[in-house]
Amino acid sequence: MIINGVTIDDTFAEAFGMRGTRVIITAQNLRWAYNAARAMTGFATSVIACGVEAGIERELTPEETPDGRPGVSILMFAMSSAVLIKQLETRMGQCVLTCPTAAAFSGIDEGYPEITRINLGKNLRFFGDGFQISKVFNGKRYWRVPVMDGEFLTEETTGMIRSVGGGNFLILAESQPQALAACEAAIDAMSKIPNVIMPFPGGVVRSGSKVGSKYKALIASTNDAFCPTLKGITKTELSPEIESVMEIVIDGLTDPDIRVAMRAGIAAACELGAKNGIKRISAGNYGGKLGPYHFKLREIMA
Amino acid sequence: MIINGVTIDDTFAEAFGMRGTRVIITAQNLRWAYNAARAMTGFATSVIACGVEAGIERELTPEETPDGRPGVSILMFAMSSAVLIKQLETRMGQCVLTCPTAAAFSGIDEGYPEITRINLGKNLRFFGDGFQISKVFNGKRYWRVPVMDGEFLTEETTGMIRSVGGGNFLILAESQPQALAACEAAIDAMSKIPNVIMPFPGGVVRSGSKVGSKYKALIASTNDAFCPTLKGITKTELSPEIESVMEIVIDGLTDPDIRVAMRAGIAAACELGAKNGIKRISAGNYGGKLGPYHFKLREIMA
Amino acid sequence: MIINGVTIDDTFAEAFGMRGTRVIITAQNLRWAYNAARAMTGFATSVIACGVEAGIERELTPEETPDGRPGVSILMFAMSSAVLIKQLETRMGQCVLTCPTAAAFSGIDEGYPEITRINLGKNLRFFGDGFQISKVFNGKRYWRVPVMDGEFLTEETTGMIRSVGGGNFLILAESQPQALAACEAAIDAMSKIPNVIMPFPGGVVRSGSKVGSKYKALIASTNDAFCPTLKGITKTELSPEIESVMEIVIDGLTDPDIRVAMRAGIAAACELGAKNGIKRISAGNYGGKLGPYHFKLREIMA
Amino acid sequence: MIINGVTIDDTFAEAFGMRGTRVIITAQNLRWAYNAARAMTGFATSVIACGVEAGIERELTPEETPDGRPGVSILMFAMSSAVLIKQLETRMGQCVLTCPTAAAFSGIDEGYPEITRINLGKNLRFFGDGFQISKVFNGKRYWRVPVMDGEFLTEETTGMIRSVGGGNFLILAESQPQALAACEAAIDAMSKIPNVIMPFPGGVVRSGSKVGSKYKALIASTNDAFCPTLKGITKTELSPEIESVMEIVIDGLTDPDIRVAMRAGIAAACELGAKNGIKRISAGNYGGKLGPYHFKLREIMA
Incomplete structure (x- = not known):
């Protein structure tokens, strides 16, 4: 898509x-x-x-x-x-x-x-x-x-x-200002949606994590596969042109509330489009075994 | 004074x-x-x-x-x-x-x-x-x-x-909007002073407390002597025309920083003056035995 | 009322x-x-x-x-x-x-x-x-x-x-901070109403005018009957306790839009009430002969 | 440089x-x-x-x-x-x-x-x-x-x-969000400099003009040499990778005030740097014959 x-x-x-x-x-x-x-x-x-x-x-x-x-x-x-x-x-x-x-x-x-x-x-x-x-x-x-x-x-x-936490999507862009611009547009749009909040500073988080660390005392560490500066030295998930990735996390009163917010945010980010360096939208999951709520990006944007 | x-x-x-x-x-x-x-x-x-x-x-x-x-x-x-x-x-x-x-x-x-x-x-x-x-x-x-x-x-x-916390002053006014107006003017002025913060919401606290409570589990409770609605039923510190009291608390890197901020805030509140319902400036203390820093209002405003 | x-x-x-x-x-x-x-x-x-x-x-x-x-x-x-x-x-x-x-x-x-x-x-x-x-x-x-x-x-x-301009109401209070507090509450409420704007700075005007002036070159001058400082020396419309008057002017796409906004604003001002120094709500008119739209306060607040 | x-x-x-x-x-x-x-x-x-x-x-x-x-x-x-x-x-x-x-x-x-x-x-x-x-x-x-x-x-x-108007510089970037990000950083920095203002909306102008137009009634028209969408069909001043140009105009009380502001703004834009798509800083002039004040970019940034 x-x-x-x-x-x-x-x-x-x-x-x-x-x-x-x-x-x-x-x-x-x-x-x-x-x-x-x-x-x-x-x-x-x-x-x-x-x-x-x-x-x-x-x-x-x-x-x-x-x-x-x-x-x-x-x-x-x-x-x-x-x-x-x-x-x-x-x-x-x-x-x-x-x-x-x-x-x-x-x-x-x-x-x-x-x-x-x-x-x-x-x-x-x-x-x-x-x-x-x-x-x-x-x-x-x-x-x-x-x-x-x-x-x-x-x-x-x-x-x-009973509500739902941890809805999210990732914005992958060719540079940091472009990723930030897409996040600002997304947050501007999502802040108008009822029943949801985006809890990180300004609504956005840049320190995505993976489970585990080489330091045994730590249970999580930087998601190196999504760190642009590590493309050459780790098993990366990023194609060469991606230089910045930011994530928007959503908590909502219900499952549908999160869907509406994700749709609004992704649409706003995509409005900037590839010509403005926005290349890809992804999402964070744990293989689907930990959390009961699965928000499929393509279904949401259909 | x-x-x-x-x-x-x-x-x-x-x-x-x-x-x-x-x-x-x-x-x-x-x-x-x-x-x-x-x-x-x-x-x-x-x-x-x-x-x-x-x-x-x-x-x-x-x-x-x-x-x-x-x-x-x-x-x-x-x-x-x-x-x-x-x-x-x-x-x-x-x-x-x-x-x-x-x-x-x-x-x-x-x-x-x-x-x-x-x-x-x-x-x-x-x-x-x-x-x-x-x-x-x-x-x-x-x-x-x-x-x-x-x-x-x-x-x-x-x-x-090593720094100093708990500098403070109280604004006593004839009505809640007047007390709030004086606080806004004070905070506008104090926010320009370096080396200090006013940690309460918007810089102001309205729930002054006294030590102790009739509920034994509590170590502090409302400072009834300064509650306008209790003037008739408790031993009050308020004269009849006072209908609202608000407090500004200041933390500063040093003692002189707090003095400068208190002076700026009190001056801004007094700028509104008695004709706008600002009647009295006071301060909170514990008799002087607990805290080593004493900020005398009249000395500060001299 | x-x-x-x-x-x-x-x-x-x-x-x-x-x-x-x-x-x-x-x-x-x-x-x-x-x-x-x-x-x-x-x-x-x-x-x-x-x-x-x-x-x-x-x-x-x-x-x-x-x-x-x-x-x-x-x-x-x-x-x-x-x-x-x-x-x-x-x-x-x-x-x-x-x-x-x-x-x-x-x-x-x-x-x-x-x-x-x-x-x-x-x-x-x-x-x-x-x-x-x-x-x-x-x-x-x-x-x-x-x-x-x-x-x-x-x-x-x-x-x-075709739309409507000049809807208005006056807030009369015992002090300037109280009048201002009522205006802020009113503007906070009215800014949520669609199809209207309050064109003056921050939504409020304090320089109400009357037609004519002792200076012949001027077609309008201060509305001395509503100036608190002139109560003793002019034919005043203000009772002794009124020390500040502010006006909110509304332009709207239609007559009903202005009514909704006036109601919201007056209600917000009255929420503060007499105990906070808000004494009276009035409105400005020219005897009813100049403008075709008449917004009766008591009808709007009924 | x-x-x-x-x-x-x-x-x-x-x-x-x-x-x-x-x-x-x-x-x-x-x-x-x-x-x-x-x-x-x-x-x-x-x-x-x-x-x-x-x-x-x-x-x-x-x-x-x-x-x-x-x-x-x-x-x-x-x-x-x-x-x-x-x-x-x-x-x-x-x-x-x-x-x-x-x-x-x-x-x-x-x-x-x-x-x-x-x-x-x-x-x-x-x-x-x-x-x-x-x-x-x-x-x-x-x-x-x-x-x-x-x-x-x-x-x-x-x-x-007597003061000075029309100090300016242009930011040329690989995309619109990047140009905007550089402008925001520049304006954030320049707004701290005394004695100057940046009069356009938010401090920035995107509609640079040239003297004259194909429509004889107009004395000015879009500066097509700096329009990224016209690179293929007009005599352009833009290299292929430039997709967005924005300008910051400065008015100041004196000539040195404008220099200080230009330096602060250009430095802030360059802080983002080439890796964030900021490629070039230029400035607008009329060949030097119309305005008596010449602000040389390299001298200012030396």
Whole structure:
């Protein structure tokens, strides 16, 4: 399959089951909603060392938020419920409880076959030292916690669902600026798709890894087969003209969400096309035996 | 002391010794330098649950960076060397090693009485699986680690010094938007001061705490004496017209750095003045017995 | 009518017929689409001295743009077809023809009772010095104009319709930071509404005017009845506690579009409420005799 | 001359005398200082159709502004005093007088051999309808004009000097994304240099022109010798591998300011180097007979 001169590999991205949640953060204005959301989703590029993978999903209009204020929604994913619940509580306490004028609400209430309620502000309420006030409204419990700027308003719980992490595709280009340009176009497009985040810095990762290392203490190391500077000295997967490879990883609430995002991102990268040095789109997998979700590139782009 | 109608309390901020370091992050352009730096300094509002307090210090011109590319400098602080070293390595691995086109360099080489070299890319080099290359240039060691987008270039170490955390001041205003406006003006001004960061979301914290809680499991709880909604039901420190209080916390490489930043921030807040609802500037301390650094507000503003 | 403690005046905004058009600007990525769009809609706050009132309407996904690239849509309004056509051509030539990787497309093709086609790139094509190439696709004509970065792609025409300018409301507050906070919240909300722009800087104007002046050469001057500093020395419309007034002006493709935007903005301002110093919402009119469109505040907020 | 594999042509940029001025714009916070400054410097890419070339020079700390608030400085250039004076007044009236909380001050007071005072707020004061108040402070006259949000504070005049417009260089690359990447790096670097602006959208222009056209009504048309798509059908200046050319134009307060900016921008572009598709740096001139300022590339990069 070739799109605008770009070869789409006959391969697939292999993805995993994760637990995912959404939180709606509002504030007096968008600047402060973003301040809270950026702090809360920072240092969350990979579950391996960050615990969670998190990102800002999109901006919300006042009509879309429970308290009628401007807001943003964030998504957070982990490999287990326990880690997700713990990280959510910690990050809420450090980044939303602390942030001037910010409030937090459940972002998943219906629309999925199985939704587990997890703590959002349930334990943070104790910060109120007994002065906190509970309120039930439309069947949902909220907490008003006295803080210096007024009150921290938070819903008691949010919804957690079974979701999917590790959707991905690789962009192979003739030079680094071209690969980066394709990634920027792809991220610009994918950031408009609901229900997904691209957790790495700016949405992109350049340090793809293989399992194992010559250093026995390490369980992963650079994917030398995809390193352009090693073409001459290792068993490479790169043809001679490829000088830069970048990867976009996607976590999504469901399998179809990831498909939509992958399609949008690959299409945007291919829009630049071969004449701009974009030569090939590939994907990362482990032979298909580890992850239950297989996103076939050619099927997605059909 | 009264500035533009704003009362400056006769009190002081009590701050603590920390260990601090600076890292210079460069990339193909500023967008990607910021992408790496924001990921690396995210979820770093308070040492208690984040391990470190971190933030972006400032943008750097290509003339100011070791590799002649656009960049930003970040500062990171922890309560001990061990935590700082560990967090630096983890965050470097998750947020700079991964970020397209990013490189990292030492940000502290001289100018302080005692500088300890700590690992910056020293251990990350093993990600190269033996393909990494060392280079000594002007007496400093660098590593070139093959990655998919080309090479990850990193200096082997950066400098760590004894620094100061917890400088702070409180803004007391007649309403929440006025307190927020004063904080925005203060942060706009303080973000131009070198050698400091304001680690909370957007630079501001609204959830000031006191030691202890009625819930025995908790070691801290809301500072009810400064909560406007509790004026009628607790022993308050707030006069009747105060309806919102916000705090700016500052970590700095040295004691004088924090003074300069506090002065700039307080001056900016007072510029709005009493006619805009800014009534009083105070500061947080523990009676002066815990932290060795005392920043007296009236001395700073003299 | 009182919303969250804020009085909604029993008055109306008086608006005028204008001609409006939409242009879709795409580029390699969003940064450059914005660069073109910001240049093109700059210095366009008021028809009186700028010729047109213009602004960015919203971001577009690649799926929403004719060439599958990220983009933004801009709206432009003038008091007559002739001025709009002339300004559109000039601004296209200065700000989109010149901008790296940018392309321009029609933003109004159907959905309105009467659409007039006006030149978008029709005359700009001659910049190609005879090397330009025409292409008809799906019944629409496009031009490919050779430029240094490759080709400037532009649709030949875009649609112009009869639209509405001068929707507005006033926010009256107890202090300047509070008025500004309400405006920021309102603009954050209104910027999500399609088919409208708020043409003044950041969406807000503080220099409301009355007809006439003591200086005979001037046809308008400061609306002293709404100036807080003149409460003691002129016939004021302000009660004693009002210390700051700001106005949001809206231009929209149709009358209902302006209503939706006004409602969103007023609701966001009232969300802050009287406890945050927001006391009153009013609107500007000329007694109802000049402009055919009357937007009654209480009807809109009902 | 070759830098990092990039050929520096043995040519020069030919620039012209202009009149230039600087205005300092402050506001309650940086968001609103930028709102005013962006409106004021929008649609100002080229003197031919915009009257002036204008841009934001840099952010200012409260210590650097006359009223102790956050601010930005803007530069504005025109081919004659009369046009500059007229445009400054119009743009001030539309974009700063109107902008909530904004104030304007002189940006050039000393340091140049010949400074002409021109009106900044001198005529705008009449908007006050007689309620305006004059104040002399440190030998400078200011006006306080009552407006709805409080007062518009403006200095009476600012300084105008003889300056230089049209410094430029061309980046020639193997593809459009590579040329764009080099421009982004160059603009990131040049935006840190004082006393200069790059007036085109995002700082870059892709529609270079030659004098004359086959259409007799036009005085300029596409510079076909530098259009990559025309290599086969016109007398080209491009070697076969060049597929995209972009130009950065610089206006500066003085001749040395432009040199410093050109050096920074070219160095940043060359930092990407030949391996990233950046092949050649050139410059635009008219044979040296029209403009008195000649910026020789090799001299600047020596």
